[in-house]
Amino acid sequence: xxxxxxRRILQMLPVIxxxxxxxxxxxxxxxxxxxxxxxxxxxxxxAYIQAETARLHLDQSLPVQYGYxxxxxxxxxxxxxxxxxxxxxxxxxxxxxxxxxTTVAIGFEIVLGIGIGIIAALRRxxxxxxxxxxxxxxxxxxxxxxxxxxxxxxxxxxxGLFRVTVQSGxxxxxxIMPGFVLASLSLAFVLRLTRASLxxxxxxxxxxxxxxxxxxxxxxxxxxxVRNSLIPVVTYIGADVGVLLGGAIVTEGIFNIQGVGGLLYxxxxxxxxxxxxxxxxxxxxxxxxxxxxxxxxxxxxxxxIRYE
Amino acid sequence: MSDPDAFATLDTIQEPPGxxxxxxxxxxxxxxxDAWETLRSSWVFWSSCTLIVIxxxxxxxxxxxxxVDPASCQAARARISPSAHAWFGYDVQGCDVYARTIYGARAxxxxxLIATLTAMIIGSAVGVxxxxxxxxxxxxxxxxxxxxxxxxxxxGSIIILTSIPTPAGSAFFSILKVSAALAVLGxxxxxRVARSSVIQxxxxxxxxxxxxxxxSRTWMIRKxxxxxxxxxxxxxxTISLGSYIGAEATLSYLGxxxxxxxxxxxxxxxxxxxxxxxxxxMLFFPxxxxxxxxxxxxxxxxxxxxxxxxxxM
Numbered sequence: 001x002x003x004x005x006x007r008r009i010l011q012m013l014p015v016i017x018x019x020x021x022x023x024x025x026x027x028x029x030x031x032x033x034x035x036x037x038x039x040x041x042x043x044x045x046x047a048y049i050q051a052e053t054a055r056l057h058l059d060q061s062l063p064v065q066y067g068y069x070x071x072x073x074x075x076x077x078x079x080x081x082x083x084x085x086x087x088x089x090x091x092x093x094x095x096x097x098x099x100x101x102t103t104v105a106i107g108f109e110i111v112l113g114i115g116i117g118i119i120a121a122l123r124r125x126x127x128x129x130x131x132x133x134x135x136x137x138x139x140x141x142x143x144x145x146x147x148x149x150x151x152x153x154x155x156x157x158x159x160g161l162f163r164v165t166v167q168s169g170x171x172x173x174x175x176i177m178p179g180f181v182l183a184s185l186s187l188a189f190v191l192r193l194t195r196a197s198l199x200x201x202x203x204x205x206x207x208x209x210x211x212x213x214x215x216x217x218x219x220x221x222x223x224x225x226v227r228n229s230l231i232p233v234v235t236y237i238g239a240d241v242g243v244l245l246g247g248a249i250v251t252e253g254i255f256n257i258q259g260v261g262g263l264l265y266x267x268x269x270x271x272x273x274x275x276x277x278x279x280x281x282x283x284x285x286x287x288x289x290x291x292x293x294x295x296x297x298x299x300x301x302x303x304x305i306r307y308e
Numbered sequence: 309m310s311d312p313d314a315f316a317t318l319d320t321i322q323e324p325p326g327x328x329x330x331x332x333x334x335x336x337x338x339x340x341x342d343a344w345e346t347l348r349s350s351w352v353f354w355s356s357c358t359l360i361v362i363x364x365x366x367x368x369x370x371x372x373x374x375x376v377d378p379a380s381c382q383a384a385r386a387r388i389s390p391s392a393h394a395w396f397g398y399d400v401q402g403c404d405v406y407a408r409t410i411y412g413a414r415a416x417x418x419x420x421l422i423a424t425l426t427a428m429i430i431g432s433a434v435g436v437x438x439x440x441x442x443x444x445x446x447x448x449x450x451x452x453x454x455x456x457x458x459x460x461x462x463x464g465s466i467i468i469l470t471s472i473p474t475p476a477g478s479a480f481f482s483i484l485k486v487s488a489a490l491a492v493l494g495x496x497x498x499x500r501v502a503r504s505s506v507i508q509x510x511x512x513x514x515x516x517x518x519x520x521x522x523x524s525r526t527w528m529i530r531k532x533x534x535x536x537x538x539x540x541x542x543x544x545x546t547i548s549l550g551s552y553i554g555a556e557a558t559l560s561y562l563g564x565x566x567x568x569x570x571x572x573x574x575x576x577x578x579x580x581x582x583x584x585x586x587x588x589x590m591l592f593f594p595x596x597x598x599x600x601x602x603x604x605x606x607x608x609x610x611x612x613x614x615x616x617x618x619x620x621m
Contacts, residue, residue, distance in 0.1 A: 018455035026467045137610065141603035143554040145561050145577065146595045149584055157585050249462055250558060264463070265562070276467060284458050 008292055016288060017070075023280045024066050073281065087278040090263055098259035100172065101252070102244040104179025105186075109237055113187045117194025117233075118226060124199060132195075136188035148181045148254040165256040178255040182248050186240045193236055197229040204228070235294055242290030245283075343615035353611045359604040366410055367417040376407040378571055390589050401579075408571055409593050415572040416601060419487050420553040426491035427552075428498055428545045435502025436537070440510060440529060450503070457496040461555060465489040469564045482567045486559060490552050501544045505537040512536070543613040550605030557598050573598040 060068075076088065120129045139147070155177060156164035166174040201207060202225060210220045245260075252261040260279065267275035347353045366373055381403035390405075398404060438449035468489040509515065515532050523531075559565030560574025561581070568575060573594040580590035 014451055015454045015458060018451070019458045022455060023459065023464075023467065026464070027471055137607055138599075138603065141550065141554075141606045142599040143558055143561075143602065145558060146599055149577075149581065149591060149595070153584055153588055243460065249466070249562070253562070264466070276470075280459075280463055280467065283460070283463065287460075288458060 005296065008295060012288055012292060016285065019284050019288075020070070020281050021066055023284070024069060024277055025062070027277050069277070073278070087275050090275065091260070091279065091282060094258060094260045094263045097257060098245060098248075098252075098261065101175055101179055101182060101248070101257060101259060102241065104172070104175045105183035105244055106237065106241060108180055108183040109187050109190050109240065112183075113190030113237075114194050114230070114233060117191040118198060118221075120191070121195040121198035121202070122221070129195075132191060136191050139184045139188040144181065144185060144248075145250050145254060147184050148178075148251060151177060151181055152254065175257075178251055178257060181254070182244065182251045186237075186244075190233060190236060194229065194233050197232050198225060201225050201229045231298070235298065238294035238297065239291060242287040245286050245290070343612070346615040347611060350611050350615075352607050356604040356608040356611070359600060360608065363413055363417065363601055363604065367414040370411045370414065373410045374404075374407045376404045378403060378407040378411040380404075405576075405590060405593050408576060409573070409597050411571045412573045412576060412594060413597070413601070415483060415566055415570050416553045416556060416574075416598070419483055419490070419556040419566070420549050420605075422484070422487035423490035423494065423552040423556075424545055424549040426487065427495040427548065428541065430491065431495035431498025432502045432541055434495070435499040435541075436506050436529060436533065438499070439503040439506030439537075440525070440533060442507075446503075449499075453496045453499050453503075456493060457500075459493060461490070461493050462558065464493040465555070465559055466562070466564060468492065469559065479570045482570055486556055486565050489559075490555055494548060494552065497548065498541060498544055501540045502537065505540045506533055509533055509536045539616045543609050543616065545609075546612060547606055547609035550602045550609065553598070553605070554602045 077086075116132055120132045123129050152164060155161045162177045163174050166178060206228075207220065207224050210224045211217075215224075248259070249261040249265045251257070252259045253265055256262075260283065264276065264279050264283075267279065381401040434449050434453065438446040438453075465486075469485065472485060510533065512532075515528060518528050518532055556565055557572070557574035557577065560572050561578045563578055565574055566572045576594040577591055577598070580587075580594070584591050
């Protein structure tokens, strides 16, 4: 197990370096003046440009710049925004809110996705099954901002069941609707995955044996079918945790949530390149790290998997 | 999970003997033939095809659907609700929402098409090379794929699009930029699919036979590998065409995708978003067309995949 973990981490290193370098390249190397729009409607003063160029090592070659950036990140210095606030501080404020939103969204995925998926599989080919398959296809197809606006309009504006936008501090009850909107796409995938996986297990030999020896139906479903089918579903949900923790730019924008996604969105709009690179890097690291954890967790779920 | 096959046999038995289905079950049964038999009887297949044909005609000849000029806007009729005179009402600028929705199809289709084709070419090239040659080539190309795969589509395109400046008023450049950003980040899923299906095909006996007969690598890839690995690539291309159209709209909605001289559903939704409480019709119609377009491509890909591989999700 320890050897496997070590190997996976070694495999991950080039990907981390490559990905961060790619993001760095996209932000700094693409044509475009890094000072455009930084000083309002007029061009920046020479003194400011010189000071910033020296601070960000813009006069050096790109690999050298990347080296400085990587070194700073390793020391916990994620850069400074032009108003003097550190990126780390901004992330510290935004991350707990995104964490809350992710918790709500994953809750929906587990309860509704797995629940409806199981019911659909057990009633395969009947009306309920067809209806859920069709609904999930619609959820996959409709862009998240369409779903967001429609639900916001119906439940927030028309029916008044939920607050239209989230208050500062993001109390849990305000996050129910944004969480559902955020979860909608993955919910559909979880549902379909659960259904497909369950259908596969339904035909397995051990299930036939369990039925043949006279076990009650509910027991067969609970112990022999559902438990054996959930491995791919758990893997998917785990990967989704990584993605959702990376912030939901659109959903956070619609419901005015001050999370990681909102931070990133405002930073790109203001051309706060330091923030963009740092936040994007942190997001990618979170995704990769969570994926590693899932791979390891896999072994706990399915004892047949050996890591040698 | 052999049930779909069982259903298929039931269907063919119910056909009158000598019909096309009975011929297909004979000795000359192919994967494509089988898939076609399944697709022919699927209403999802036919309705998504119809929808796609209508949308393509709409994108190519918007003048067939409306005589109103989408650029003729009068501030006096801003935000008027739908009526018999203007079916979809008027938007913030006082432009006809129906005309702008019809004309908006073109930008979405063009972006989707360019992005998908580019992603398909890059992705299958990388995937086929990695899968066919294996070893060091595979390791390098797979790591490269991993690196691009780790960057989320939306996040990456935001970074690319905000970094490259757009000259104002250039519709063509604006469309090209968005398509390029989506393709650069989107090719990885095609590459992964292509790689795994090439590895599967590579082990088949007829490939070994071809190699034993002295076939060159290019010949083998062209004649044996590509035709047999194409099905999953086609499926993922159809599905990603839908999701790229959705992604374009999302980027345009965020204000960093297509820029205003272009008429696009995403831009229309962005303009309407601020008024969603008072005049939702301005947001509703472009959103409806956008969603139907994405739905059409994704359901088409979904039924084709089911027909080609009944085991998949």
